Amino acid sequence: MCVKLASGGDPVFPFNVKLTGETVQGTSGSFRYFMWLVAQELQSLALPILIECPSASAGENKGKFLLSPKNIDYHDEALLQFFGVLLGVAMRSDVPFAVDCLKPFWTRILNEGLDFDSDLRQSDIITYNFIAGLKALKSESELKELVLKTCPTHFSGDECCPSCPYKFSYASLDGQEVSLRAGTPLISWNNLQLFIDSVRELRRCELTADNMIPIIQCGLESIVPLEPLYLMGPGDLELRTCGQQYIDIGSSSCIPSTKLASPRQINTSSSSGTLWRA
Helix, strand or coil, rough: CCCCCCCCCCCCCCCCCCCCCCCCCCHHHHHHHHHHHHHHHCCCCCCEEEEEEEEHHHCCCCCCCECCCCCCCHHHHHHHHHHHHHHHHHHCCCHHHHHECCCCHHHHHHCCCCHHHHHHHHHHHHHHHHHHHHHHCCCHHHHHHHHHHCCCCCCCCCCCCCCCCEEEECCCCCCCCEEECCCCEECCCCCCHHHHHHHHHHHHHHHHHHCCCHHHHHHCCCCCCHHHCCCCHHHHHHHHHCCCCCCCHHHHEEECCEEECCCCHHHHCCCCCCCCCC
């Protein structure tokens, strides 16, 4: 891979991007535009790699993405490996790659363990609150009262409502129904804890993504050695790859003043002006 030239030289990128029909000088703008386009496509429905986190439907972490849970095939494997290559290209070229993934993704890239309860709340607050509500139940009568609000036939022996959430199946991160136990039995007071543990394990497997992370790491390691990255934290890795997410407009609008004549004036006068005003 190409490395940056010494200070003062022209930028050198891992590969050149030339847009046909354009008369722009240089390759910096076209390379940045290419990286932006790829990031937008990765976060769209065009590619089956990333999905928006379920918390977005509850108004939290909108626009944040997670790896889409799946049994990968050859096509998915190639996409995931190239995704890792692009992460490495962004690091080597110092050009932000704007993939807005949540903390669990960057944590797993560094082979670190999840802070499961915190990561679950960020990723899927609906499931987090659902589990918390079940854990708060103190008696069988409280469970029956909760369940009968949604499914009146749950404890009657009749067929349960198709949309009843109180059975051993649960939606995956991408919305697909997953059976948590053979036969999909209904929830009772005796198996409530088993249901809670099963849902947590489902989400743990999806957030850990053990079948996908090594493939992404393989592509990343073909560009950047992984060992130095382990010195970073998840936030540091995201910043190094994606750049600064938020810009302080107030700081950006300030410009230094060069009209001060003496040290005494420095203590009594403003040392900065405003480039523009709202």
